[in-house]
Amino acid sequence: MVARSALVLVLATAVGSVTFVAGLLAAPIDLAVAPPPSSVLLLAADGRQFATLQPTERHDNVAAQDIPQVMRDAIISAEDENFLTHRGVDVVATVRAAFRDLAGGSVQQGGSTLTQQYVKNAYVGNERTALRKIREAALAIRLEQRLSKEQILTDYLNALYLGNGLYGVQAGARYYFGVPVKDLDLNTRTHRRDPLLALARASMLAGIAPAPSFWNPVKDFPTARVRQQYTLNRMVVAGYASPQQVSDAYHYDVKPLRIRAAEQPTIAPEFADYVKKRVQASEAYEEDTFFRGRLRVRTTLDLDLQQAFNEALRAVLPDEDDPQAAIVAVDYTNGDVKAMATLRRVPALLYPDGTPYSKAVTRYEQRLGFNLATAAHRSSGSTIKPFTLAVALQRGMSLGTTRYASNCDRIPNPGGNPNPYRYCNSDKSESGRFTLRRAMADSVNTVYLPLAIEVGRSRVAKLATAAGLDADPPLTEKSGNLSFGIGAGAEVTPISEAVAFGTFANDGVRVGTRSFTEIRKGATATDPGELVQRAPPGKRTRVLPGSVARDVVEALTDVVEHGTGTRARQSFPVFGKTGTTNDSTDAWFTACIPDQKICVATWMGYELSSCEPRGPKPERARLEVDGPCGGMKEVHGFKQVFGGTLPALVFAKAQENLRRIKAERAARAAGVPVPTLTPSATRSPRPSRTTAPSPSARRSRTPSPTPEPPTESPTPEPTSTGILPGPPPASSQPPSPP
Numbered sequence: 001m002v003a004r005s006a007l008v009l010v011l012a013t014a015v016g017s018v019t020f021v022a023g024l025l026a027a028p029i030d031l032a033v034a035p036p037p038s039s040v041l042l043l044a045a046d047g048r049q050f051a052t053l054q055p056t057e058r059h060d061n062v063a064a065q066d067i068p069q070v071m072r073d074a075i076i077s078a079e080d081e082n083f084l085t086h087r088g089v090d091v092v093a094t095v096r097a098a099f100r101d102l103a104g105g106s107v108q109q110g111g112s113t114l115t116q117q118y119v120k121n122a123y124v125g126n127e128r129t130a131l132r133k134i135r136e137a138a139l140a141i142r143l144e145q146r147l148s149k150e151q152i153l154t155d156y157l158n159a160l161y162l163g164n165g166l167y168g169v170q171a172g173a174r175y176y177f178g179v180p181v182k183d184l185d186l187n188t189r190t191h192r193r194d195p196l197l198a199l200a201r202a203s204m205l206a207g208i209a210p211a212p213s214f215w216n217p218v219k220d221f222p223t224a225r226v227r228q229q230y231t232l233n234r235m236v237v238a239g240y241a242s243p244q245q246v247s248d249a250y251h252y253d254v255k256p257l258r259i260r261a262a263e264q265p266t267i268a269p270e271f272a273d274y275v276k277k278r279v280q281a282s283e284a285y286e287e288d289t290f291f292r293g294r295l296r297v298r299t300t301l302d303l304d305l306q307q308a309f310n311e312a313l314r315a316v317l318p319d320e321d322d323p324q325a326a327i328v329a330v331d332y333t334n335g336d337v338k339a340m341a342t343l344r345r346v347p348a349l350l351y352p353d354g355t356p357y358s359k360a361v362t363r364y365e366q367r368l369g370f371n372l373a374t375a376a377h378r379s380s381g382s383t384i385k386p387f388t389l390a391v392a393l394q395r396g397m398s399l400g401t402t403r404y405a406s407n408c409d410r411i412p413n414p415g416g417n418p419n420p421y422r423y424c425n426s427d428k429s430e431s432g433r434f435t436l437r438r439a440m441a442d443s444v445n446t447v448y449l450p451l452a453i454e455v456g457r458s459r460v461a462k463l464a465t466a467a468g469l470d471a472d473p474p475l476t477e478k479s480g481n482l483s484f485g486i487g488a489g490a491e492v493t494p495i496s497e498a499v500a501f502g503t504f505a506n507d508g509v510r511v512g513t514r515s516f517t518e519i520r521k522g523a524t525a526t527d528p529g530e531l532v533q534r535a536p537p538g539k540r541t542r543v544l545p546g547s548v549a550r551d552v553v554e555a556l557t558d559v560v561e562h563g564t565g566t567r568a569r570q571s572f573p574v575f576g577k578t579g580t581t582n583d584s585t586d587a588w589f590t591a592c593i594p595d596q597k598i599c600v601a602t603w604m605g606y607e608l609s610s611c612e613p614r615g616p617k618p619e620r621a622r623l624e625v626d627g628p629c630g631g632m633k634e635v636h637g638f639k640q641v642f643g644g645t646l647p648a649l650v651f652a653k654a655q656e657n658l659r660r661i662k663a664e665r666a667a668r669a670a671g672v673p674v675p676t677l678t679p680s681a682t683r684s685p686r687p688s689r690t691t692a693p694s695p696s697a698r699r700s701r702t703p704s705p706t707p708e709p710p711t712e713s714p715t716p717e718p719t720s721t722g723i724l725p726g727p728p729p730a731s732s733q734p735p736s737p738p
Contacts, residue, residue, distance in 0.1 A: 050266055121159050176201075337513055505599055517535050566648075586603065
C-alpha cells in the first residue's frame with residue numbers, strides 16, 4: 001500500500017509538473033477579460049433557434065471604482081483572507097487537495113485562492129481532476145504576474161456566479177436588492193444611505209459565492225443567513241468590521257426582492273418557459289450547468305405551426321377588450337407538444353380611492369407569466385361528452401342507438417331535495433329521437449346527461465382521467481354535481497384536452513407529453529457538444545379498445561362536417577368537439593387532424609380573477625375600466641360566443657395561416673416569388689358508415705342560402721331554485737340557457 005501511494009505521488013508530481021509548465025506557457029494573452037455568461041439555446045424540432053434563455057441579469061461588468069470597499073472586504077473575508085499577500089496560490093492547500101483527489105477522495109478538496117477561482121471560472125472549467133487543479137495554479141501565478149490585485153479582484157467580482165442565473169456582483173445586487181452594486185448602502189424606501197445596510201447586503205452576496213445552489217437565499221433563506229453570519233464573523237476576525245457593526249448589520253432585512261431583467265423576445269414565450277421548467281425538473285438538471293454549460297436543447301416545437309397560432313389568435317381577437325384565449329397542439333403518436341400560444345388580458349384593479357390593487361396584464365410575461373395553455377383549469381363544457389359516448393360504446397351500445405330527448409328535462413336532486421334539477425338544450429325546438437351519433441354532432445344535452453347517468457358517471461370520470469384530462473379537482477362521479485357528463489365541474493387545461501382527444505385519434509392509446517428530445521452541453525457552431533440527456537417519446541397506455549376509439553372518431557367527424565363545429569371544416573379530414581359552459585363563460589373547440597397527427601385544443605373566456613380579485617380588502621376593489629366579468633356576449637358580430645364560433649374560427653384561421661407560411665418558406669428556399677394563397681374550399685361531407693340521423697329528431701331552421709351550423713347546447717350550471725316537480729305547462733317554459 002505504501003509503495004503504491006509512493007508511485008502515485010511520483011507519477012502525479014511528474015505529470016503535474018509538465019502540466020504546470022504547459023499552463024504557464026499557454027496562459028491566455030488577455031487575462032483581464034471576464035467571460036460572458038453562457039446562454040441556453042432552445043432549438044425547434046427542425047433545428048432552428050427560437051429562444052435564448054439567459055441568466056436573469058445580463059453580464060454587466062462594472063469598473064473598480066463602482067464596487068464599494070465593503071463588497072471587496074466581504075468577499076476576501078469569506079473566500080481568501082490572504083488574498084492581498086499571497087502570489088496567487090496557497091501551495092500547501094493546492095498540493096493537499098490535488099493528492100487527495102488523485103488518491104480517490106469522494107469529495108473534491110478545497111484550497112483555491114480567489115485568483116485560482118477566477119482562473120477556473122474564466123479559463124479552466126469545472127472538471128474535477130487533480131491535473132485541472134495544477135493547471136489552475138499555474139495560470140493563477142501567471143495572472144498575478146500580469147495584473148494588479150485590484151484588477152484581479154474586480155474581474156473576479158464581475159464573473160462571480162451568485163445563483164439563480166446571476167453573474168457578477170452587479171447582477172446580484174440588482175436582482176436581490178434592487179440597486180446597482182455601487183449603491184449597496186442605499187435604502188430604496190427612505191432614499192438614505194446607510195453603511196450598515198451595505199455591510200448586510202455585501203455579506204449576503206459574499207456568503208452565496210462558495211456554493212450558489214446550497215446557499216441560495218431564494219430557495220432557502222434561513223440557510224443563506226447562516227452563511228451571511230459566518231461572513232460577518234470572518235470580517236471581524238480580519239479587522240474589516242467591529243463586533244457591534246456586524247451585530248447591527250445582521251438584523252437588517254436582506255430578503256431577496258428577485259427583480260428580473262427584461263425578457264428576451266421569442267416567437268414562443270409560453271413554450272420556452274414550459275420547456276425550461278421541464279428541463280429543470282429532469283434528472284440531468286444542475287443549476288450551474290444550466291447556464292454555464294452552453295446547453296443546446298432540441299425541443300418538439302413546430303415553428304411554422306407556432307407562427308400560425310400566434311397570427312390566428314390576434315386575427316380573430318384583435319381588440320384589447322376581447323376574451324382571453326389559449327391554443328395548444330400535441331402530436332398524439334409520440335406526445336410531442338408542437339406549439340402553444342395565449343392571449344391573456346386582465347384589466348387593472350383599483351380601490352375606490354384610485355390606488356392600484358393589481359396591474360393590468362395584456363400579454364404573456366416570460367418567466368413571470370401564467371400559462372393559460374398548461375395551467376388554467378376551466379370548465380370543459382360539452383367536450384366531456386365524447387367520453388360519455390365511449391363508455392356507452394364499451395357497455396354494448398352503438399352509434400346508431402337511439403334515445404328520445406325533449407327540449408328540457410329534469411333529474412331528481414339527491415339528499416331529499418324535493419326540487420328536481422332542470423336543464424335544457426339551446427334550441428327550443430331541439431327535441432325528438434336522436435341516435436347517439438346525431439346527438440353528439442348537435443351536442444344535445446338532454447341525450448347525454450341521462451346517458452352519463454345510465455352508464456355511470458364514475459365510469460365517465462375514470463375514462464376521461466385515464467385518457468389524459470388533467471382536472472382540478474380530480475374527476476369523480478360527483479364532479480359538477482348533477483350536470484357532470486355534459487361538462488359542468490370538469491375543470492381541465494387546454495393541453496390535457498389535446499392529450500385526451502389524442503387518445504381517440506391514436507386508436508385508444510394515450511401518449512404522455514414530451515417537450516424536448518435531447519439536451520447537449522458544451523456545444524459550439526462546429527461541435528454539437530456532449531449529449532446530456534435524450535428524452536424518449538411519451539409513455540404509451542392502452543385506455544380504450546381501438547374499435548371504440550374509431551367509433552368515437554366517426555361521431556366527432558360529424559361534429560365538424562355538419563354539426564356544431566362546421567366553421568372549422570377543412571379540405572382534409574378533421575374531427576373534434578365544441579364545448580360551451582352556461583352563459584358562455586368558457587368556450588372550447590378541440591379537434592384532431594389525422595394528416596398532421598396532431599390534436600389542437602382552443603379555449604376562450606374571461607379570467608375569473610379579473611372580476612374576483614383576491615388579497616387584502618377584495619370587496620373594495622373595482623375594475624379600472626368597464627369590462628365583462630363572465631359570459632362572452634356581443635363579440636365580433638356574435639351575440640353569444642359558443643365553441644363553434646370564435647374558437648372554431650381560431651382553429652380554421654390557424655390552418656389557413658399554416659398553409660401560407662409553409663408555401664412562403666418553400667418559395668423562399670426555391671428562390672421563386674412568394675405565392676398568394678386563398679382559403680381552401682370546404683369539403684363536402686363524407687358518407688357515413690353508421691346509421692343516418694333519425695328523421696324524428698327536430699330542429700326548426702329558417703331557410704337560407706348558407707345555413708348556419710347547429711347551435712351547441714351550453715352546459716348549464718347546477719341549480720334547483722324555484723323548480724317545481726312535474727312537467728310545467730308549455731306556456732311556462734323559460735327560455736333555454738343562453
